Amino acid sequence: MTPLPISNGEARRLFLDRHALGPRAAHALDHEETLALVRKLGFVQLDSVNTVERAHHMILFSRAGGYRRETLHALHHERRALFEHWTHDASLIPIEFYPHWHHRFRAAKARIDHPRWRQRFGPEPEKAIRNVRARIRKEGALAARDFEDKGEGGWWGWGPSKTALEYLWRTGELAIARRDGFEKVYDLAARVIPDEWRKARPTRGQTIDWACREALERLGMATPTEIAAFFDLVEIAEARTWAKEALRRKEIVEVTVEGADGMRKPALALPGIEARITALDEMPESLRLLSPFDPAIRDRKRTIRLFGFDYRIEIFVPEAKRRYGYYVLPILEGDRFVARADLKTHRDKGLLEVKGMWLEPGMKLDKVRKAAIEDALGELARFTGADRVAAGAPLRRARGA
Numbered sequence: 001m002t003p004l005p006i007s008n009g010e011a012r013r014l015f016l017d018r019h020a021l022g023p024r025a026a027h028a029l030d031h032e033e034t035l036a037l038v039r040k041l042g043f044v045q046l047d048s049v050n051t052v053e054r055a056h057h058m059i060l061f062s063r064a065g066g067y068r069r070e071t072l073h074a075l076h077h078e079r080r081a082l083f084e085h086w087t088h089d090a091s092l093i094p095i096e097f098y099p100h101w102h103h104r105f106r107a108a109k110a111r112i113d114h115p116r117w118r119q120r121f122g123p124e125p126e127k128a129i130r131n132v133r134a135r136i137r138k139e140g141a142l143a144a145r146d147f148e149d150k151g152e153g154g155w156w157g158w159g160p161s162k163t164a165l166e167y168l169w170r171t172g173e174l175a176i177a178r179r180d181g182f183e184k185v186y187d188l189a190a191r192v193i194p195d196e197w198r199k200a201r202p203t204r205g206q207t208i209d210w211a212c213r214e215a216l217e218r219l220g221m222a223t224p225t226e227i228a229a230f231f232d233l234v235e236i237a238e239a240r241t242w243a244k245e246a247l248r249r250k251e252i253v254e255v256t257v258e259g260a261d262g263m264r265k266p267a268l269a270l271p272g273i274e275a276r277i278t279a280l281d282e283m284p285e286s287l288r289l290l291s292p293f294d295p296a297i298r299d300r301k302r303t304i305r306l307f308g309f310d311y312r313i314e315i316f317v318p319e320a321k322r323r324y325g326y327y328v329l330p331i332l333e334g335d336r337f338v339a340r341a342d343l344k345t346h347r348d349k350g351l352l353e354v355k356g357m358w359l360e361p362g363m364k365l366d367k368v369r370k371a372a373i374e375d376a377l378g379e380l381a382r383f384t385g386a387d388r389v390a391a392g393a394p395l396r397r398a399r400g401a
Helices: 008-018 031-041 055-063 071-080 094-109 115-121 125-139 160-170 203-218 224-231 238-247 273-278 299-308 367-384
Strands: 005-008 082-086 092-096 174-180 184-189 254-260 262-267 287-289 329-335 336-346 351-359 388-391 396-398
Touching: 005 008, 005 094, 005 273, 005 336, 008 254, 008 273, 008 299, 031 055, 031 071, 031 092, 055 071, 055 367, 071 082, 071 092, 082 094, 082 160, 082 174, 092 094, 092 238, 094 160, 094 203, 094 287, 115 125, 115 160, 125 160, 125 184, 160 174, 160 184, 184 254, 203 224, 203 238, 224 238, 238 262, 329 367, 351 367, 367 388
Parallel strands: 005 254, 351 388, 351 396
Antiparallel strands: 082 092, 174 184, 254 262, 287 329, 329 336, 336 351
16 A cells, blocks of 8 residues: 655644643643543653753643642652653653563663673672662662662762662562652562552563554654654564564554655554544644653654754753753744743742743744743743743844754
């Protein structure tokens, strides 16, 4: 069959809809609504950087103005509806997905002899593991600070006990019971993860099929490489084999997706994509700011291809070499990225500082857009605990525009 052509406008709308960036809820989300939002996204990335707001809170706030931090904490710490582990990075993940992480646990066990692990464990890794395991069994949930040995130098100063905690967590024997501030508190998985999910053991084939289908559902259309990268649970070669077999069984379809530059690229989609596109709501023209770690912009090449928006996080770029700034948030208006802003929350002063703002090529700052940006900044300020916004630099054009 001839691959179904998808226009750039259709692709942007579908992609944003799949990433819950359509109409934005303003009411206070309850537990079930917050959980449903995390499930729609697949996971929410955690990150320690608090320059404006921590990634997990900002990601959910961008999609629901009535999002409340305490609800997410309750879903993880109390209701055990979410668990923390790795996707492409540390994330909060719906608990029903947990069985498929057993394959990641097994892979982590095989890496204990890696030189980096051995170096951090010190001369007696087995002793460190036994000590950590015994203390948690006896005392209950513990953090790294509860152990006396401290590391020096690289890898965030991990000592043998912190290394053992991380190893036992990554291999599934421990789980993150909660975060105190942003510090992990570990406990036995048997005391954190409900038996229904902890004891289930899907085959590798079942996990590949699940991961690929769930990724494609959340991406709308994707290549095997993008499918594999979504949860980071399967290899690209496994995703390619899955796609070949799913196409043969007519469980997925081939499409061509028009990019922002007019070029077409092949991709895969679930059947019924035409009806799904037709049923999409019109994109709201309201404006919102996204976290630098937002899943919609995680794949920089895809962001350029679909939206013509060239975005990089410059946290680790030396200040003199930054194009824009340390913590720059993309500004999404409808289905277009119209600007970007370098922001910083000064919590001690109750201030959200706009250190710089840049319009994208072809975008004008008319009265309507200016008011929308001011409203979005004001809403974000209130969410971060600030009561005012201060602009420290004039509006400029994006570099190279």
